[in-house]
Amino acid sequence: MDKDIKRLSLILLMAPFALWILLLIIIPHVGIFLLSLREKISYKEFTYGLGNYIEFLNEPIYWNTLLRTGSMSLLVTILALLIGFPVAYYIAKVARKKSKGALFLLCLLPLWVSELIRTFGWILLLRETGVVSGFLQTIGIIDQPVEFLYNDVTVIMGLVYTVMLFMIVPLVSTLDGMDDAMVEAGYNLGGSGFTVLRRIIIPYAMPGIVAGSIVVFMLAAGSYLTPILLGGKNSSWFTEQIYDQFITRYNWESGAAFGFLLLAFTSIVVWLGLRLTGQSLATTVAKD
Amino acid sequence: MIKNPVFTLAYRCYILAFFLFLAAPLAAAGMFAFNDSLFPALPWQGFTLDWFFNDTEPKLGMFHDRRLLRGLYYSFIIASCVSLMSVFVGTCNAFLFTRGQFPGKGVLYILMVVPLVIPGVILGISILVLASTIANGVEEAYGWEWDFLRPGLPLVVLGQFSFVTTITSLVITARLQKLDFSLEEAAFNLGAKRLRVLRTITLPFLKPALIASGLVAFLVSFENFNTTLMVVGSEAPLTVTMFDRMVKVGSTPVLNAVSFFLMIGSGILALAMVFAQRNSKSE
Numbered sequence: 253m254d255k256d257i258k259r260l261s262l263i264l265l266m267a268p269f270a271l272w273i274l275l276l277i278i279i280p281h282v283g284i285f286l287l288s289l290r291e292k293i294s295y296k297e298f299t300y301g302l303g304n305y306i307e308f309l310n311e312p313i314y315w316n317t318l319l320r321t322g323s324m325s326l327l328v329t330i331l332a333l334l335i336g337f338p339v340a341y342y343i344a345k346v347a348r349k350k351s352k353g354a355l356f357l358l359c360l361l362p363l364w365v366s367e368l369i370r371t372f373g374w375i376l377l378l379r380e381t382g383v384v385s386g387f388l389q390t391i392g393i394i395d396q397p398v399e400f401l402y403n404d405v406t407v408i409m410g411l412v413y414t415v416m417l418f419m420i421v422p423l424v425s426t427l428d429g430m431d432d433a434m435v436e437a438g439y440n441l442g443g444s445g446f447t448v449l450r451r452i453i454i455p456y457a458m459p460g461i462v463a464g465s466i467v468v469f470m471l472a473a474g475s476y477l478t479p480i481l482l483g484g485k486n487s488s489w490f491t492e493q494i495y496d497q498f499i500t501r502y503n504w505e506s507g508a509a510f511g512f513l514l515l516a517f518t519s520i521v522v523w524l525g526l527r528l529t530g531q532s533l534a535t536t537v538a539k540d
Numbered sequence: 541m542i543k544n545p546v547f548t549l550a551y552r553c554y555i556l557a558f559f560l561f562l563a564a565p566l567a568a569a570g571m572f573a574f575n576d577s578l579f580p581a582l583p584w585q586g587f588t589l590d591w592f593f594n595d596t597e598p599k600l601g602m603f604h605d606r607r608l609l610r611g612l613y614y615s616f617i618i619a620s621c622v623s624l625m626s627v628f629v630g631t632c633n634a635f636l637f638t639r640g641q642f643p644g645k646g647v648l649y650i651l652m653v654v655p656l657v658i659p660g661v662i663l664g665i666s667i668l669v670l671a672s673t674i675a676n677g678v679e680e681a682y683g684w685e686w687d688f689l690r691p692g693l694p695l696v697v698l699g700q701f702s703f704v705t706t707i708t709s710l711v712i713t714a715r716l717q718k719l720d721f722s723l724e725e726a727a728f729n730l731g732a733k734r735l736r737v738l739r740t741i742t743l744p745f746l747k748p749a750l751i752a753s754g755l756v757a758f759l760v761s762f763e764n765f766n767t768t769l770m771v772v773g774s775e776a777p778l779t780v781t782m783f784d785r786m787v788k789v790g791s792t793p794v795l796n797a798v799s800f801f802l803m804i805g806s807g808i809l810a811l812a813m814v815f816a817q818r819n820s821k822s823e
Contacts, residue, residue, distance in 0.1 A: 265636040268629040273651055276702035277658075280666035287669055339558050342551065358559055364806040365566055366763035368779050369799040373565025375791065376572060381581045383568060413561070467657060474659020476766045481786075491661045491766075498665055498770070508669065511662045518659070 281515075288509035304509035314493065314510070321490040322517060324404070325472035328411045329465050332419040335412065336464070340423035341453070345432070359420050367414060371481045374410055375401065378482075402484035410482040415471045419464040426460030427453075462531045466522050473518045490514055570803055573796035580793045591797040602797045611781030614693065615762050618777055621697045622704055623757035627750055629701075630708030634716045634746075637709075653710070655703040664770025667699050671771075692773030699767045704760050708753040715749030751816040755809050762802075778802075 291303040308314045343355045362370055377383045378400035388394045400406055434456070438448040454461070479489035494514065497507030572580035576588035578598060594601040602608050637649055655663065668691065675689035688694040719742065727737045743750075765779045772780050782795055 262636075262640050262642060265632050265640060266642075268632045269636055269648070269652070272629055272702070272705055273648075276667060276698060277651075277655055280663075280670040281658075283670045283673065284662075284666045335558070338551070339555060342555050346551070355555075358562070362562055362566065364759065364810055365569075365799075365803055366765070366779055368763075368765055368782055369569050369802060370565050372782075372786065372791065372795060372799060373567070373569035376568045376580050376796075377565060381579070383581075386581075413565070416562070470657040470659065474661060474766075476661050476769070477783075491659065494661055494665065495769070498668075504669065507665065511665055514659065515662055522657075 284508040285512050287505055288512050290505050292505060304506045305513075307506060308509060308513065313488075317488045317493055318490050318513060318517060320488060321473055321514075322521065324408060325411075325469050326521070328408055328415065328472040329469045331408065331412050332415055332468050333461065333465060336416055336419040337423060337457075337461075340420045340427055340460075343420075344424045344427035345430070345435075356424060359417050359424075362413070363417055367477050370414065371410060371478050374406075374413070374482060378406060401482060402486065404483070407479050407483040407487055407489075410478045411472050411475060414475065414478050415468040418467045418471060422460040422463040422467075423457060424460075426457050430456050458529065459531060462525065462529050465525065469521060469525075470518055473514065473521075566803065569796060569799040571796070572793050573800040575793060575796075577793065580791055580796050591793045592801075600794065602794050602801065605794060607781055608778070608785075608794070608798060611776055611778035614775050615777040615779070618693065618696055618700065619758045619761040622700045622761040623708075623754045625697070625701050626705040626708045626757045627712075627754045629705050630712045630753060631746070631750065633705070633709040634712040637713055638716045653706060656706045658703070660703070660764070660766030661770060663702055664699050664767040667695065667702065668771050671695055671698075690773065691771050693775050695771040695773070696768050696777065699771045700761045700764050703767070704757045707760065708757050711753040711756065712746060712749045715746055719745050748816045752813050755813050755816075759806060759809055 288304050289300050289302065290298045291301055293299055339359070343352060343359070347355055375382070379385070380397045380399040380401075382400070384400060385394070385397050389397070430453070434452055435448055438452045443451065474491060476489070476491040476495065479487040480492055483489065490510070491514070494507055494510045497503045497510055501507075573591050574587050574589070575585055577585040589601075591599065592601045593603055595604040633652060637645065637652070671689040675686045678684050678686050678689075723745075724737050724741050727741050732740070762777075763779065765783065768777060768780060769783075776784070778798070782798060785792075785795060
């Protein structure tokens with residue numbers, strides 16, 4: 253009797269989870285995979301095959317865009333790590349107890365504002381008639397308005413900005429757990445600042461580094477708004493291709509293939525990253 | 541530790557520069573809401589509140605701009621639905637993963653986290669494809685028009701719910717893990733029934749996490765753009781309306797006014813959350 257009740261309550265608890273994951277995550281993704289294998293012959297006549305993927309390979313624009321998105325996202329991840337690590341270390345280890353929480357909240361500030369508004373802010377700062385161009389003219393560094401938008405550097409900067417806190421939060425939480433005595437011991441044993449960083453701090457922070465990098469890479473590669481608004485028409489981000497195939501050209505079959513490729517590509521990069529650093533998905537992403 | 545004053549100073553400057561970098565676009569987006577000019581750009585033409593309250597073109601304020609207000613209304617409805625649904629499912633998930641014993645728990649836990657790392661655009665299209673396939677199938681087979689499966693409010697809610705639930709699940713799970721099991725045990729020993737224990741011990745303990753995760757869900761839903769764009773119908777929420785305006789009309793200070801309004805709104809939500817957390821600590 254008691255066992256039956258336990259089983260029943262487990263099933264009842266499982267039901268929302270199962271409905272959510274099955275109906276909104278698994279079946280839709282299997283669905284776009286199946287759709288990506290479908291080729292249109294004529295009205296309501298289809299055949300199944302790898303045609304959409306072959307088309308992708310035959311058109312250099314498509315796979316160039318994917319490679320470009322991947323490599324730029326990788327660059328964004330590295331930059332976010334390099335810029336964010338000192339900040340995270342400062343929050344976790346250098347700042348005093350009181351200012352610690354405040355600094356951490358400040359880091360989360362951009363999360364509270366829509367990506368659209370953040371990007372809008374960057375546009376106002378960086379465009380030809382924008383604040384930065386005007387400021388540089390006033391102090392005499394440039395003598396006519398300069399357009400800072402619509403180039404790769406700006407897109408990368410905008411993405412680094414957008415994903416920054418997803419790097420900082422896991423870094424702070426791992427570094428927080430590090431005993432100061434470890435660093436102290438490293439110095440006492442005669443290590444230089446650099447040695448201590450390389451041999452003690454970075455290995456300790458590795459789970460945080462990997463977790464942050466995975467999330468940041470996925471977010472950057474999957475982002476849509478920042479590249480199209482800051483990069484303009486020529487940003488050639490892969491999600492833009494997906495949107496284009498789906499909504500503008502109404503070519504769902506190849507759009508689905510593109511979507512699946514992006515998912516596969518980013519998963520492979522993440523998997524490689526995990527293998528290279530010897531971490532597992534369960535211990536990094538699922539932990540926090 | 542080695543204390544090098546030059547290094548310490550440089551480090552402090554770096555941190556300061558970093559926070560300036562974080563604040564710069566937010567300041568720019570908010571500031572021009574008060575500039576008495578037709579364009580959100582310098583020079584400063586003087587302070588005005590026209591972009592909020594003026595009721596005539598060309599300086600139509602946001603509180604008289606019907607399309608923006610409608611967007612705000614839809615965003616509000618969507619966010620309320622998403623946060624209620626995701627808090628409910630998130631609570632079930634928290635109980636499932638902290639209390640339940642079943643095979644494949646680890647794999648299912650990872651599955652629960654996965655929606656957070658799937659690109660929003662892909663979540664959107666995959667749900668759009670499934671919904672359309674079902675809607676087309678039903679229409680062909682039975683001639684029924686299932687409009688709720690066409691792009692529109694219900695699909696937007698489902699699309700956002702699909703990944704927001706991961707966030708609420710993680711927040712509520714973290715709280716439930718901290719609950720001392722002996723409290724509930726004691727209540728059982730005193731003869732309380734299961735439901736009564738849930739109502740008097742467990743749910744009050746979870747309340748701060750429920751409120752916090754509900755607020756986060758509301759906010760994430762309100763801000764979402766990528767997933768929403770793929771499944772949006774004619775009832776466009778605020779972010780999509782703003783984006784349309786930006787692309788079609790170009791940026792006008794009314795967008796700054798909306799940005800400022802939203803930042804204030806999020807600020808209030810953030811404060812509410814801090815209070816919810818603080819209450820939980822004092823207990």
